Amino acid sequence: MSQDALGLLFGDPFAVMNTIGLTAFALVGASKAIREEFDLLGLIIVGLAMAFAGGATRDLLVTRTPLALQSPIEISLGLLGVGLAIALSIVLESPETHPVTLVADAIGLAAFATTGAIVATEAGVSAFGIVAIATINAVGGGAVADILLDRPPFILFEDFYASCAVLGGAAYWVVGLLGVSAGTAAVVCALVTVGTRLVAVVFDWSLPTVQTLGLRSD
Amino acid sequence: MSQDALGLLFGDPFAVMNTIGLTAFALVGASKAIREEFDLLGLIIVGLAMAFAGGATRDLLVTRTPLALQSPIEISLGLLGVGLAIALSIVLESPETHPVTLVADAIGLAAFATTGAIVATEAGVSAFGIVAIATINAVGGGAVADILLDRPPFILFEDFYASCAVLGGAAYWVVGLLGVSAGTAAVVCALVTVGTRLVAVVFDWSLPTVQTLGLRSD
Amino acid sequence: MSQDALGLLFGDPFAVMNTIGLTAFALVGASKAIREEFDLLGLIIVGLAMAFAGGATRDLLVTRTPLALQSPIEISLGLLGVGLAIALSIVLESPETHPVTLVADAIGLAAFATTGAIVATEAGVSAFGIVAIATINAVGGGAVADILLDRPPFILFEDFYASCAVLGGAAYWVVGLLGVSAGTAAVVCALVTVGTRLVAVVFDWSLPTVQTLGLRSD
Numbered sequence: 088m089s090q091d092a093l094g095l096l097f098g099d100p101f102a103v104m105n106t107i108g109l110t111a112f113a114l115v116g117a118s119k120a121i122r123e124e125f126d127l128l129g130l131i132i133v134g135l136a137m138a139f140a141g142g143a144t145r146d147l148l149v150t151r152t153p154l155a156l157q158s159p160i161e162i163s164l165g166l167l168g169v170g171l172a173i174a175l176s177i178v179l180e181s182p183e184t185h186p187v188t189l190v191a192d193a194i195g196l197a198a199f200a201t202t203g204a205i206v207a208t209e210a211g212v213s214a215f216g217i218v219a220i221a222t223i224n225a226v227g228g229g230a231v232a233d234i235l236l237d238r239p240p241f242i243l244f245e246d247f248y249a250s251c252a253v254l255g256g257a258a259y260w261v262v263g264l265l266g267v268s269a270g271t272a273a274v275v276c277a278l279v280t281v282g283t284r285l286v287a288v289v290f291d292w293s294l295p296t297v298q299t300l301g302l303r304s305d
Numbered sequence: 306m307s308q309d310a311l312g313l314l315f316g317d318p319f320a321v322m323n324t325i326g327l328t329a330f331a332l333v334g335a336s337k338a339i340r341e342e343f344d345l346l347g348l349i350i351v352g353l354a355m356a357f358a359g360g361a362t363r364d365l366l367v368t369r370t371p372l373a374l375q376s377p378i379e380i381s382l383g384l385l386g387v388g389l390a391i392a393l394s395i396v397l398e399s400p401e402t403h404p405v406t407l408v409a410d411a412i413g414l415a416a417f418a419t420t421g422a423i424v425a426t427e428a429g430v431s432a433f434g435i436v437a438i439a440t441i442n443a444v445g446g447g448a449v450a451d452i453l454l455d456r457p458p459f460i461l462f463e464d465f466y467a468s469c470a471v472l473g474g475a476a477y478w479v480v481g482l483l484g485v486s487a488g489t490a491a492v493v494c495a496l497v498t499v500g501t502r503l504v505a506v507v508f509d510w511s512l513p514t515v516q517t518l519g520l521r522s523d
Numbered sequence: 524m525s526q527d528a529l530g531l532l533f534g535d536p537f538a539v540m541n542t543i544g545l546t547a548f549a550l551v552g553a554s555k556a557i558r559e560e561f562d563l564l565g566l567i568i569v570g571l572a573m574a575f576a577g578g579a580t581r582d583l584l585v586t587r588t589p590l591a592l593q594s595p596i597e598i599s600l601g602l603l604g605v606g607l608a609i610a611l612s613i614v615l616e617s618p619e620t621h622p623v624t625l626v627a628d629a630i631g632l633a634a635f636a637t638t639g640a641i642v643a644t645e646a647g648v649s650a651f652g653i654v655a656i657a658t659i660n661a662v663g664g665g666a667v668a669d670i671l672l673d674r675p676p677f678i679l680f681e682d683f684y685a686s687c688a689v690l691g692g693a694a695y696w697v698v699g700l701l702g703v704s705a706g707t708a709a710v711v712c713a714l715v716t717v718g719t720r721l722v723a724v725v726f727d728w729s730l731p732t733v734q735t736l737g738l739r740s741d
Binding site for chain 3 (some may be wrong): 121126127128130143147155156157159173
Binding site (some may be wrong): 147148149150207210212213214215216219220234239246249250253293 | 377
């Protein structure tokens with residue numbers, strides 16, 4: 088991809104999106120753990136797991152040691168998000184379901200769909216590989232957090248959650264074909280993901296099931 | 306392994322077994338998700354997870370990027386299996402427990418035990434490594450599908466399920482020692498796995514527990 | 524790290540700790556599965572999963588094929604632990620909660636925190652990476668065993684379990700900075716981990732939650 092104005096303005100799209108995603112998802116994961124009355128180590132683990140699990144899976148899929156284990160910056164951002172969650176839990180009644188947390192989750196989802204698409208493109212996988220790694224990077228943290236919290240992974244029950252990352256990853260691939268800069272592709276991917284997610288939350292969108300499509304009755 | 310008649314007839318054993326396994330397991334995984342009334346994206350995810358999780362784990366264990374993210378053929382076969390599951394759900398009453406699905410599951414188990422044994426042998430792991438990777442390739446998809454469906458992994462409760470893949474992987478290793486072709490070893494592995502699995506289903510075989518062996522009473 | 528008396532006495536710290544950890548964790552995992560009346564294959568799988576899952580995750584994080592798939596010694600030690608669990612289940616009333624099993628679990632935890640710290644240090648990750656890989660190596664097996672047993676991972680509910688491995692990994696890193704031998708660092712890591720774990724069990728230590736700290740009331 089060539090450089091353009093938006094690309095230059097945006098600097099290193101991976102670093103920007105990674106910073107946003109780590110902080111937002113650590114906040115959301117720790118908020119879930121606080122709700123379940125986990126102890127301090129437990130909420131740090133759930134917060135860091137939510138922040139790091141998607142990216143670590145992404146890194147393993149392109150066979151490299153996870154960045155979270157190599158860079159002191161990643162752990163600092165994760166702990167910042169956990170600290171924000173503890174602060175929020177003091178000032179808010181039920182932070183896990185507060186709009187602040189829902190928006191942070193949508194922003195983290197979009198940021199990590201974008202980092203996934205960037206790393207996958209650099210690794211030279213197929214178009215499906217780009218969409219799959221973008222989606223895994225985006226939803227992996229939430230799935231692992233839910234497993235640690237002993238809940239069924241809500242990414243399968245929230246109709247427009249993983250779907251938003253799928254659309255964002257596909258958008259990244261499509262605009263990449265058009266020859267835009269990596270910065271522009273990152274912005275498009277993030278906006279498509281966070282936009283569809285927030286609209287879906289506000290309007291309570293859901294996908295059809297085989298049953299509601301009227302194809303069969305149970 | 307040298308080439309022989311069966312080996313030549315069979316062409317590329319990995320490609321044949323991989324094609325069968327991906328289609329069969331995507332069908333079985335999507336059928337389980339339809340039974341649980343998952344939405345369309347959810348059943349695609351469960352179907353693809355069941356088709357890809359075992360092979361992706363196998364690829365990570367031999368430290369390479371999963372084939373499913375590199376080859377457009379893999380995703381096409383997975384979606385074909387999901388499509389077959391939707392078609393079956395329209396014509397059958399309870400497809401998840403129908404003999405068609407049980408047989409598809411046994412065939413997928415055998416096909417993936419074989420691909421696992423082939424990849425492990427090429428990677429030069431130990432005899433235990435061959436059996437372990439064959440088994441993980443065979444049962445990994447079902448285990449991940451059950452976790453996504455929030456069920457206890459049935460591979461631990463079906464007595465002759467993982468056992469069949471263990472026997473198939475061991476058979477692959479033993480006939481490999483005898484110097485047969487890769488094609489012959491693949492056929493032996495697949496037949497041992499699918500044969501023991503179908504006989505176990507028909508005769509309702511079960512393994513002893515420490516309790517039923519009379520070693521202790523609880 | 525330079526060689527000193529303790530380092531020479533201890534030989535290969537990784538091999539010593541790995542042998543102890545594999546046997547102890549296979550014993551604990553198989554004991555849990557016997558308690559749940561799993562069949563023989565099931566308890567072998569849970570025992571081996573508990574013995575191997577942490578180390579396999581560690582190896583994947585530093586991008587190498589898990590040792591358990593390459594070395595026949597690892598599988599032998601795992602099966603030895605499973606055999607010990609079956610023997611214990613015959614002579615003891617409830618082996619899963621017997622002091623023998625609790626001590627074996629603490630020893631396995633300490634041994635695997637140490638192998639994790641050794642491998643991470645050799646791989647050249649950050650200080651957080653050393654602590655994280657030590658902790659994952661130590662608690663990964665128990666977490667996977669609990670998931671296979673369809674229990675919530677107890678590592679999140681036992682307050683001083685993962686914490687002990689965190690402390691051990693941190694101790695390994697700190698004494699490493701002081702320039703001691705790998706053998707001495709391994710002994711320090713193992714003693715810190717097993718010591719804090721056993722003291723925590725005896726005195727029933729627990730960490731504070733956000734609620735018990737009085738920061739908020741639910």
